[in-house]
Amino acid sequence: MSQSFSAAPRIVVLFAKVGPALLSVGTLVLAWELYARISGISPTTLxxxxxxxxxxxxxxxxxxxxxxxxxxxTLAGFACSLAVAFILSVLIDFFKPLRRALFPVFITSQTLPLVAIAPLVVLWFGFGLTPKIMLVALVTFFPMLVALVQGYESTDRDISALLSSMGASRMRIFVLARLPSSLPYFFAGLRISITYAVVGAIFAEYAGAAKGLGIYMLNAKNNFRPDLVLAAVLVSALLTLALFAATVLIQRAAMPWERLDAARKS
Amino acid sequence: MSRRLELRQVSKSIGDVDVLAGITVHAEPGEFVSILGPSGAGKSTIFRLLTGGLEGHDGGIDFDGRPLADARRPFAFMPQHDALMPWRTVIDNTALGLEVQGMSRKAARDKVAPLFGEFGLAGFEQKYPAQLSGGMRQRAALLRTVVQDRAMLLLDEPFGALDALTRTGMQRWLQTMWDRHRWTVLLITHDVREAVFLSDRIYVLSGRPARVLREVAISLPRPRKDLASPEASAIEADILDTLLDPQPAQRT
Structure with a gap:
């Protein structure tokens, strides 16, 4: 069976994978194009x-x-968010009561409407990079923290018991078992957060910036140029897709065993 | 010569539950001893007491004639599931115990590498555990256990998760390996045939709270090839009677 699969030409396999997505996106764009042309709707509207x-x-x-x-x-904010999330996740793993102390605060931070917060952050920190970093961190920090903490918790009990029977310290068990166990959770969180990060950055720019896709969209809208708004949207979508693809590639490089595990379980 | 391991009237409660009720068990150097009992009887609790996973108990535990607390980690432990780390290659998995002991990764690899042939893992050093069969995974886990050079091996139902055919193959293989190396082994199992096939002596445990129902010496000649010999079958049937209907056995 598997031989007949691998015998199929690569191009056919590739099309079987991306074909359905291309087809659905293509159909949507085509319907949109036809509607815009046939209905005679003004290009300043659609x-x-x-x-x-x-x-x-x-x-x-x-x-x-x-x-x-x-x-x-996006990248600066995300890097800060990752660094803080990692440090806090380690502290929480070693000192569990910290979780109960901190999680309510972070959960509350996730309920803040970005529309209200973004202009305030810009008001407090100006038009520079700082407020953007803060807003990107605000939307991405908590998902990454939860992913890491859950990832540590997912460690196989047998592996922990084995390591302590060998005389490993708690720190050693963390580095040898808990940290690698968290990788699948970490990358799942990374894939979700990186898409939030772009949205967060654009929102921050929308609230006030000298340059950036967010402020570009705002200016285009104010000039009644929805075509340019959508052009910027297209760029941000491509940017998000590129970052998403990058996380997938990093995961493959960092976890070469993962696809073997998946193949074994299926 | 003092006994390698001796448990005298060891009792242990976890919370309100009495798990062990006065267990007396011993093992001589180079002896293969099995603890046989129903699932959930508290067999693994004995191992957790020995490896330090659980603390506090009544009764005494001696190792080589001195209290266990004075011995410096004399056990190499093989848990119920193979507990191989999916992110480590097979060679790095087997070298794990040596690394934890403080050996460099390079030195640890050099020490386990020559043993791969004997454990039927030659050529799989750089593979990941997911690429191994169930039997190979157990052999890798056993290699990781014995390479630590501890005075005694603790095996917790090592073949429980394998299919029947692979399990029989592994039992034969383990017997051959034990014959060659004469490790002191304490094996936990609920498989009567496995215990009879491998052991010098068997302790039969009751359900919770666990007590020793019987101690059975297996004097069948080694190497044991025929699992279905009349002598082995008779011992097996006798132990099964004790396990499945413990009341008459208690009176004796």
């Missing part, structure tokens, strides 16, 4: 996808200039 694409190509320099700050804000 531009056709072809027009959005044409404008995106024409404005590529401006779009690029505004994408770079968004990427910096």
């Amino acid at each position: 531009p056709a996808p072809s027009r959005v694409l044409a404008q995106a190509i024409q404005q590529r320099q401006a779009l690029f200039d505004n994408t770079v700050p968004t990427i910096s804000a």
Whole structure:
């Protein structure tokens, strides 16, 4: 059986994987294009996808200039969030009452409406990188913390018992067993959080920035250019997809055993 | 010569539950001893007391004639499931105990590598556990256990999760290995045939709270090839009677 699968040409296998997604996206875009053309709706209300694409190509320099700050804000904010989440997750793992003390605060932080918080953070910290980092961290920190703490908890009890029977210290058990056990959870959290991170950065820019996709969208909207708003949306979507793909590639490199495990369980 | 391990009237309660009620068990150096009992009887509790996973008990535990607390980690423990780390290669899994003892990863690998052939794992050093069969995983787990060079091996139902055919193969293989190395082994199992096939002596435990119902010496000649010999079958049937209907046995 498996031989006949691997005998299929790579292109066929690839199409079987991405074909359905291409088909559904293609159908949506086509329906949108047809509607925009046939209904005669004004392009200042709903531009056709072809027009959005044409404008995106024409404005590529401006779009690029505004994408770079968004990427910096996303990555800087996400890096800070990851560092803090990691440190706190380790503290919580070694000192469990900390979890009960801190989680209510963090859960509350997740209920804050970004619409209300973003302008305040900009008011307090100005138009620079700081408020963007803070907002990206706000939306990504808690999911990463929960993923890590849960990941440590997922450690096989037999492995912990084995290590302590060998005389391993608590620190040693953490490094040898709990940390590697958390990797699948960590990457699951990473995939979700990286998409939040882009949205968080754009929101922060929307609330006030010198440059960035968020402020570009706001200006385009104020100039009655929905085609340029959508062009910026297209760029942010591609950016998110690229970051998502990057996390998948990093996971594959960091966890070479994972696909073997998955194959064994299926 | 003093006994390698001796438990005298060991009792243990966990919370309100009496798990062990006065267990007296011993093992001589180079002896293969099994503790046989129904599931949930508290067999694993004995191992947790020995490895320090549980603390506090009544009664005495001596190792080589001195209190166990004075001995420095004399046991190498093999848990019920293989507990191989999926993120470590097979060689790094088997070297784990040596690394925890403070050996460098390189030195630990050098020490386990020559044993891969004997354990039927040659060529699988750089594979991950997910790429091994159930029997190979258990052999890797046993290699990880014996390479620690401890005075005594504690095996907790090592073949419980294997299919019947693989289990029989592993039991034969373990007997061959034990014949060659003469480790002191304490085996926990609920498989009567496995205990009879492998052991010099068997302690038959009751259900919870666990007491020793019987001590059975197995004098069948080694190497034991025929699991279904009349002598082995008679011992097996006798022990099964004790386990399944403990009342008459208690009167004797």
